[in-house]
Amino acid sequence: MLFGKRKRRDGPTELPAGLCNLHSHILFGVDDGAKTEEQMYELIKLEYSFGVRHLCFTPHYNPALFEPKPRQIAESFDLAKKFVQETLPDMKLYLGNEVFMRPDTIDRLRDGSCKPLGDSNTVLTEFHPTTSWDDIRMYTVKLLGNGYIPLLAHIERYDKLDDPDNIYELKSLGAYLQINTAAFETSRRKLVTKLLEQGAVDVVSDDRHNETRGDPPISESCRFIAERFGYPAAEAVFVRRPLRLLGGEEI
8 A cells, every 4th residue: 555554534634735846857858857848748737636736847957967958948947837827827837956966066056057946045955875974964064054955855765864863963954854755665664754753854745757757646645644644744844844945935
């Protein structure tokens, strides 16, 4: 069963309206996500069907693998905006990058090669799964010291964040944490559960790449979290906190 055994409550569980997905690879032709304009449109409609009304495109920025040009991204984004305006006018679109941390990251953010989420200073940050704790901490401090808010992507993937002490140190520094909707299907599900229970997870996203490669639907994950941890917890990680980060606000 998806997400494992649930602790169901009596009756239907109310879900928050206007879900926000801060991490997706739906913008076409720029990374390993959507390949065609038509596929992008289908994925936008899929997210809409899940209840997403705030969708942020976050194409990879990792010069070793993906280095889409800002103009290429902007052209695809303009097509997405036109599609949404004509077909799904109550959906809002945002743009940023999933930024792989490198020594030149601050310079690349400053020169516009990659960008924070929306019009904020929140940077969706990515590391290699085996990145050392010292490097994760160093890059987090470097971003904060240069006026950026680190939102660590899919923290369930990083070996050195198996230690809750490391996670809480990052949060004490001012970083925020994102998990994927598939986090409960990984070997770190117990850690993720504990973090949710303690209110330490800030954002849950589906990391959507295509119709089949994507974590469980964001609506299903939202229902699971509402049933297990309560409505306020679901509203926080799917609506309130991601929208505040998009606005460059503290949580």
